[in-house]
Amino acid sequence: MFEKILDREQIFKDEPMKKHTTFKIGGNADFLLLPKTIEQILGCIKICKENNIDYYIIGNGSNLLVSDKGFRGAIIKLLKNFNKIEIDKNIIKAQAGATLSAIAKKAYNNSLKGLEFASGIPGTIGGGVCMNAGAYGGELKDVIKQVTILKDNEIVVLSNNECEFEYRNSKILKENLTVLEVYIELENGKQEDILEKMKQNNKTRNEKQPVEYPSAGSTFKRPLNNFAGKLIMEAGLAGKTIGGACISKKHCGFIINNGNATCEDVLKLADFACTKVKEKFDINLEKEVRVIGEK
Structure with a gap:
């Protein structure tokens, strides 16, 4: 159906999303679309809506965590072709x-x-x-x-x-x-x-910052009058790991992919950090990274 508005090299089926996020994590998306113009972006969205296909628009996937089960629908990626x-x-x-x-x-x-x-x-x-x-x-x-x-x-x-x-x-x-x-x-x-x-x-x-490891940047938003990384460090969580996910010793506000981390590993570790900070300081941490995909 997307062949009506996109060339064949702009359409990928069953595409691993770990190839399209800076976290290097994520299952397969049903479709990955690479529009080149505003008209093509509009056309992709129109087709998705007409066919009840969920869609999500991404750039470099730098603040994104995709489910291990992938994304049932179309990922519309603007990084490669729509960047003048x-x-x-x-x-x-x-x-x-x-x-x-x-x-x-x-x-x-x-x-x-x-x-x-x-x-x-x-x-x-x-x-x-x-x-x-x-x-x-x-x-x-x-x-x-x-x-x-x-x-x-x-x-x-x-x-x-x-x-x-x-x-x-x-x-x-x-x-x-x-x-x-x-x-x-x-x-x-x-x-x-x-x-x-x-x-x-x-x-x-x-x-x-642990720029040498795959991550989504700062995992948590900055709490009022404080710093997430400082709170997590003072809670004694520097270097804490769950599966392949790790709280960076270099900057505790970052959860990094220390190997073959899964989305589940990252979310469990993030929730663990939130719980410990709440217990120790009575401060609620809020995740900054966006999570999409099949649960």
């Missing part, structure tokens, strides 16, 4: 599948400052906007001018305020809207200053 980046003076226009690191590099190449914080974030701008991704004192809400989204099969443009950005949240995420394009507004800056800040951020990331 254009610049007009101090405005960057990026398709949803463009990576934050690629956009940050483009900004640097054009002497535009304000996106240095995102240079090491592994996700795409589409997913990043949904969860208002941030690091090192910066968040996407600080630089977003407007976002083109898909709502009820209509293309709608939201201003920054209309996105209702919060800490790791937005109206887009709450209402399960689809990001198509993002407009980022930056300021002119000196290339050497921009590069220095990017280098420093990436040095800090490499020193303090």
Whole structure:
């Protein structure tokens, strides 16, 4: 059915999702679709709805945990084909599948400052906007001018305020809207200053985060006036493992795939950490990673 709008090389059947997430975890999806245009994205969604097929849109799969049983339906992946980046003076226009690191590099190449914080974030701008991704004192809400989204099969443009950005949240995420394009507004800056800040951020990331292991980034949201990693460490859980999942000794806010971790391993370990932190500090940790698939 998807052959009506996509070429054969854009359609994969019974595709292992561990190949499409930074956690390297996940069973097979019935379909993996790689649209190249907005029209093809709309067409894929239309076919899914007409045939009662569940669908989920992903970028780099960097904040995602897919069930060991896989996903019954279609995964629409924007990373590979829907990733153009254009610049007009101090405005960057990026398709949803463009990576934050690629956009940050483009900004640097054009002497535009304000996106240095995102240079090491592994996700795409589409997913990043949904969860208002941030690091090192910066968040996407600080630089977003407007976002083109898909709502009820209509293309709608939201201003920054209309996105209702919060800490790791937005109206887009709450209402399960689809990001198509993002407009980022930056300021002119000196290339050497921009590069220095990017280098420093990436040095800090490499020193303090377990980037050498598959993960989904920070597993938990930051609790009010505290840090998830600090609480988990003080609960004595550094290095704790369940199956192939491990709480990183380098940064306890990260659960890493230490080998052949399953989705079940990660969720059990995350729940265990939440329970122990609640018992010791009476603080509720909330998972940041999104979980999809057959239960």
